Amino acid sequence: MIKFIENEPFSPVQYMYEVEKVLFKGKSPYQEIIVFESPDFGRILVLDNIVQLTEKDEFFYHEMLTHVAMHVHPNPKRVVVIGGGDGGTVREVLKHDTVEKVYLAELDKKVIEVSKEYLPFVACAFDDPRLEIHITDGSEFIKEAKDIDVIIVDSTDAIGVARSLYAEEFFRHVKKALKGDGLFATHSESLCFHKDVTIEIQETLKKVFPIVDLYSIPIATYPGNWWSFSIASIKYNPRKPQRPPVKGLRLYDAEVHTWSFLPKSLYERIMNKTLHW
Amino acid sequence: MIKFIENEPFSPVQYMYEVEKVLFKGKSPYQEIIVFESPDFGRILVLDNIVQLTEKDEFFYHEMLTHVAMHVHPNPKRVVVIGGGDGGTVREVLKHDTVEKVYLAELDKKVIEVSKEYLPFVACAFDDPRLEIHITDGSEFIKEAKDIDVIIVDSTDAIGVARSLYAEEFFRHVKKALKGDGLFATHSESLCFHKDVTIEIQETLKKVFPIVDLYSIPIATYPGNWWSFSIASIKYNPRKPQRPPVKGLRLYDAEVHTWSFLPKSLYERIMNKTLHW
Numbered sequence: 001m002i003k004f005i006e007n008e009p010f011s012p013v014q015y016m017y018e019v020e021k022v023l024f025k026g027k028s029p030y031q032e033i034i035v036f037e038s039p040d041f042g043r044i045l046v047l048d049n050i051v052q053l054t055e056k057d058e059f060f061y062h063e064m065l066t067h068v069a070m071h072v073h074p075n076p077k078r079v080v081v082i083g084g085g086d087g088g089t090v091r092e093v094l095k096h097d098t099v100e101k102v103y104l105a106e107l108d109k110k111v112i113e114v115s116k117e118y119l120p121f122v123a124c125a126f127d128d129p130r131l132e133i134h135i136t137d138g139s140e141f142i143k144e145a146k147d148i149d150v151i152i153v154d155s156t157d158a159i160g161v162a163r164s165l166y167a168e169e170f171f172r173h174v175k176k177a178l179k180g181d182g183l184f185a186t187h188s189e190s191l192c193f194h195k196d197v198t199i200e201i202q203e204t205l206k207k208v209f210p211i212v213d214l215y216s217i218p219i220a221t222y223p224g225n226w227w228s229f230s231i232a233s234i235k236y237n238p239r240k241p242q243r244p245p246v247k248g249l250r251l252y253d254a255e256v257h258t259w260s261f262l263p264k265s266l267y268e269r270i271m272n273k274t275l276h277w
Numbered sequence: 278m279i280k281f282i283e284n285e286p287f288s289p290v291q292y293m294y295e296v297e298k299v300l301f302k303g304k305s306p307y308q309e310i311i312v313f314e315s316p317d318f319g320r321i322l323v324l325d326n327i328v329q330l331t332e333k334d335e336f337f338y339h340e341m342l343t344h345v346a347m348h349v350h351p352n353p354k355r356v357v358v359i360g361g362g363d364g365g366t367v368r369e370v371l372k373h374d375t376v377e378k379v380y381l382a383e384l385d386k387k388v389i390e391v392s393k394e395y396l397p398f399v400a401c402a403f404d405d406p407r408l409e410i411h412i413t414d415g416s417e418f419i420k421e422a423k424d425i426d427v428i429i430v431d432s433t434d435a436i437g438v439a440r441s442l443y444a445e446e447f448f449r450h451v452k453k454a455l456k457g458d459g460l461f462a463t464h465s466e467s468l469c470f471h472k473d474v475t476i477e478i479q480e481t482l483k484k485v486f487p488i489v490d491l492y493s494i495p496i497a498t499y500p501g502n503w504w505s506f507s508i509a510s511i512k513y514n515p516r517k518p519q520r521p522p523v524k525g526l527r528l529y530d531a532e533v534h535t536w537s538f539l540p541k542s543l544y545e546r547i548m549n550k551t552l553h554w
Contacts, residue, residue, distance in 0.1 A: 005293070012317030013498070014293040016282070040289030056554055057469070192334070192497035218495040218503035220469035221290070225502035226495035250552060255540035263532035275527060277333055 004036060007049035010159050011193055011223035015051070017044065023118050028110035035118040041221065043119055045086060047111070047156060054221050055121055058088055059250050061187070061227070062122070062154075064217045064260060066092035067252040069150050069185040069231055071241035076149040077101065080177070082138030082165060084154030085111035087123035093152070094125045095246045105134045105141035139164045145177040153186035158197055166201055171208040171232070181235040184209070190224025191216060191270065198228045199271055205232045213238045214267060215260040217251075229260075281313060284326035287436050288470055288500035292328070294321065300395050305387035312395040318498065320396055322363060324388070324433060331498050332398055335365055336527050338464070338504070339399070339431075341494045341537060343369035344529040346427050346462040346508055348518040353426040354378065357454070359415030359442060361431030362388035364400035370429070371402045372523045382411045382418035416441045422454040430463035435474055443478055448485040448509070458512040461486070467501025468493055468547065475505045476548055482509045490515045491544060492537040494528075506537075 002019040017038050024035040034046040042055025053061065066089050070076055077100045081089050085106035093102050106112060112133070115123035125131065134141055138153070145151075151174050155162035164170060165186070174184050188201040198214070205212040209232035219227040231238045239261050245253045262270070269275035279296040294315050301312040311323040319332025330338065343366050347353055354377045358366050362383035370379050383389060389410070392400035402408065411418055415430070422428075428451050432439035441447060442463070451461050465478040475491070482489040486509035496504040508515045516538050522530045539547070546552035 003291075012295070012315075014280075016291040016293055018289070038289075059554070190497070192495065216495075218469065218493075220467070220501050220503065224497050226497065250554070251543075253542050255542040259536070259540045259543070263536045265530050265532040266528075266536070277336070277527070 004044075004046070006051055006223070008157075008223050010157065013223060015221070015223060017041065017051075024114055026110070026114070028108050030108045033110060033114050035114060045115070045119060050157065051221055052156070053086060053088060053122065055119075057219065057221055058122060060217055060219050061222075062088035062092050063249055063252040064215070065089060065154060065185060065187055065229060066152060067245070067249065068215060068229065068238065068257055068260065069152065069183040070096055071243055071245065071257060072233065072236045072238050073149055073181070073183055074242040078148050079103070080105065080142070080145055080148050080151045082142065082151070082153045082155065083107075083162070084152070086115040086119055087112070087126055089152055089154040090131060091122060091125040094128050094130060095248050097246070099130060102131045103134060103141070103145065104131060105136055105138040107135070107137055109135045139170050139173070142170065142173045142177050147179055148177045149179055149182055151178060151182070151184045155186070158187070158189050158201065159194065166204065168204050168207055171205055175208050175234070178234060183234075183236065183238070184232040186230050188214070188228045188230040190222065191226040191228050193224030195270060198230070199273070201230050202271065205230055208232070210234060211238065214262055216262060217260055281321075281323070283328055283500070285434075285500050287434065290500060292498070292500060294318065294328075301391055303387070303391075305385050307385045310387060310391050312391060322392070322396060327434065328498055329433070330363060330365060330399065332396075334496065334498055335399060337494055337496050338499075339365035339369050340526055340529040341492070342366060342431060342462060342464055342506060343429060344522070344526065345492060345506065345515065345534055345537065346429065346460040347373055348520055348522065348534060349510065349513045349515050350426055350458070350460055351519040355425050356380070357382065357419070357422055357425050357428045359419065359428070359430045359432065360384075360439070361429070363392040363396055364389070364403055366429055366431040367408060368399060368402040371405050371407060372525050374523070376407060379408045380411060380418070380422065381408060382413055382415040384412070384414055386412045416447050416450070419447065419450045419454050424456055425454045426456055426459055428455060428459070428461045432463070435464070435466050435478065436471065443481065445481050445484055448482055452485050452511070455511060460511075460513065460515070461509040463507050465491070465505045465507040467499065468503040468505050470501030472547060475507070476550070478507050479548065482507055485509070487511060488515065491539055493539060494537055
């Protein structure tokens with residue numbers, strides 16, 4: 001059987017998947033896009049040779065990226081998603097009945113088109129009337145946004161082309177776009193393989209937001225696997241969900257919310273680099 | 278650079294490591310043993326083409342396998358380690374000053390010899406006078422053991438040759454060998470890739486022990502990564518450490534102990550297979 005060898009330039013382990021069938025292979029102005037069928041993970045989306053999601057376990061990533069911030073906000077109405085052209089994050093956001101408007105700012109139109117055709121399990125909420133899609137650079141889009149309750153970055157790797165979405169300047173625009181009790185969430189790489197990046201993202205967020213925290217979940221199909229998410233808040237404690245879980249979730253619930261945050265001793269040792277490996 | 282492609286027959290993802298230098302390659306009567314130097318993980322021990330430990334992150338596995346049970350016991354004096362010929366688990370057990378005697382039952386003498394020569398970072402406690410090494414099948418050794426406080430299985434994969442160490446009969450001998458307040462810990466595979474095995478181990482343990490629980494930690498160099506450990510207890514609550522952490526630990530502490538146990542809602546959903554993926 002053909003193999004797909006992931007070429008994640010920052011990972012010390014390369015992952016190899018079996019390929020049953022390549023469903024799509026093409027180039028957009030921004031990246032190479034591949035969708036293949038795998039015997040073990042269902043359909044897999046690959047951008048520039050890096051696995052973005054698999055049908056089997058994408059809910060781990062999308063639920064945890066989305067629902068922690070969304071449940072800490074007591075009444076999220078206006079939400080911005082930056083990146084996430086596959087639709088998985090938007091699908092999760094729209095499970096909240098409180099939501100009146102979601103702006104999706106995706107740079108690469110082709111990712112949306114390919115996802116609609118080949119990844120219907122994530123690209124299933126694009127017709128929701130509450131959704132407004134903008135094909136644009138999220139770091140530009142955010143400069144014009146305002147009165148937002150929750151902003152979520154669902155980008156490719158923080159150390160690659162998406163670097164501008166992790167810069168202090170971007171975080172300042174995020175804060176300006178948020179209401180006075182808004183929340184921001186972004187993935188922040190692997191605590192096993194890239195914890196220096198995680199630490200840097202946390203430190204940069206702390207320059208801008210009064211409350212910054214870190215949570216994590218193991219994701220088997222992202223190199224390093226101990227996947228971290230950074231959350232920044234202006235008012236609410238990110239460790240405390242304010243509402244019961246919305247319907248239709250598989251992994252996230254209130255207990256998983258609490259558990260996903262690192263114990264304080266561990267967080268401190270990672271941040272001050274006394275736990276180093 | 279040469280690559281080492283792991284051949285874990287039960288893993289849907291194959292892991293590929295860079296090899297700087299092969300330090301040892303040979304066969305024992307039981308398995309093929311390789312030690313190589315990797316640019317990212319230091320020295321790596323491979324048995325039958327499956328990575329057993331890397332110098333960089335072995336402490337995740339060895340500390341969590343050992344110290345949860347050891348800290349739940351208020352005064353562990355007599356300990357049995359089955360498998361673990363590399364010495365990492367014995368190294369951790371001997372950090373407890375309460376310990377008077379450790380029996381190591383390892384089937385393959387060659388693993389101990391190779392580890393002493395090439396993996397001194399784990400094989401560093403073999404000269405401790407409290408240690409007694411038995412080159413024998415652990416499932417036989419346990420039949421003769423008695424008055425033990427803590428028994429730890431540090432085997433190769435539960436689905437491979439070490440199957441007998443996960444059988445109900447073995448668990449019955451473990452319980453018989455333990456004192457009336459003893460504890461048993463074993464690794465129980467990946468919650469991402471092999472949760473059916475994890476569930477089976479939990480269910481088998483429950484036939485024998487009154488208290489059975491599950492804890493986990495992400496380990497980047499074991500396929501599936503969300504690595505689970507099963508703990509069985511006759512008297513003490515496994516979620517509650519009874520003593521402050523011993524000295525010389527990197528990852529384990531009382532907060533990590535508590536955190537490593539799954540939230541009950543998640544444990545229940547995994548066990549009754551309503552969280553399935």
